[in-house]
Amino acid sequence: MPELPEAERARQQIERALGREIVAVDDTDVYVCRPHAPGEIASALIGRTLTKANRRGKFLWAETDGGPDLGLHLGMSGKMQTARPDFRPQKHDHLVLYQRERALVFTDARQFGRVQFHHGKTAPAWWENGVPEIVSAKFNRPFLDRFLHRHRKAPIKAVVLMQSGFSGIGNWMADEILWRAKILPAKLAGKLSARERAELFRATKFVARESLRIIGPDDSTLPRTWLTHERWRVGGKCPRHKTVLRRATIGGRTTAWCPKCQK
DNA sequence: ACCCCTGTTCGGCG
DNA sequence: CCGCCGAACAGGGG
Secondary structure, rough: OOHHHHHHHHHHHHOOOOOEEEEEEEEEOOOOOOOOOOHHHHHHHHEEEEEEEEOOEEEEEEOOOOEEEEEEEEOOOOEEEEOOOOOOOOOOOEEEEEEHHHHEEEEEEEOOOEEEEOOOOOOOOOOOOOOOOOOOOOOOOOHHHHHHHOOOOEHHHHOOOOOOOOOOOHHHEEEEEEEEHHOOOOEEEHHHHHHHHHHHHHHHHHHHHHHHHHOOOOOOOOOOOHHOOOOOOOOOEOOOOOOEEEEEEEEEEEEEEOOOOOO
16 A cells, blocks of 8 residues: 555665675566566676665665665555565565565565666656655745645645655545645635645645654554544544545545535 | 556646 | 646456
8 A cells, every 4th residue: 555654664674674785686577677677687786785775755766885776666556575585476576685684575466566777876757856755844835835826727636646746645645634634625726725725734744744653664553533544435434523424536536535524 | 247446657638 | 838637557356
């Protein structure tokens, strides 16, 4: 379930494997690892170490000692897991980096994820796109207000899903943010009041910071008071006062909201 | 069988 | 040209 916190969790899995020699690589996959042919990633990484694990939004990349950077996107169903050094890849394991101490496994059933490496001094735009991290000081009111104005004709739900402004925010986080900010998902971004823009800013920072803090290190469960636990169930209820949530497709995605809280 | 899906990119169209 | 929207990508699960 990869959104911002799951991507950060994957980054931390890579971080735990820094500084140890890569002694073998299984890169037989040709779809998720396209355009790299089998053996290409292996010959670039065997004998090297990973030196740094980076994340921007949902994009990840690992730097190496003198080799190419290894870029990753988790797609819709990707996971990065640590396994024993004798791990045998199963059907949906698309890349395995073996160290003497462990195996680092990229698993992705649905195969929307990508593994791609890159030679050169600066990270390519595919990973490093210049969009500020939500939790950084660069994601501030002027940035948010400019972004909302630029996309004033789009429903706010669609705007919160745009990675060029809300880096790392996906479908459940977008619903969570709008529920906390008490904004109707279908409302056009240009129609938000000053108070709603302030609440949107606050809720965005809160949801990003808290989900990173709770899920990042150990995959803990978010508090029961969060909307995300209710939003998929038919008959799911608003955690505030148990009103049954409404559902519709907005901005091309299934959207859940509370008709009592969100106006 | 049929429909749904927590992401991203691209072509069509207004 | 800008920007929104639906389709496509692939496979598992309800």
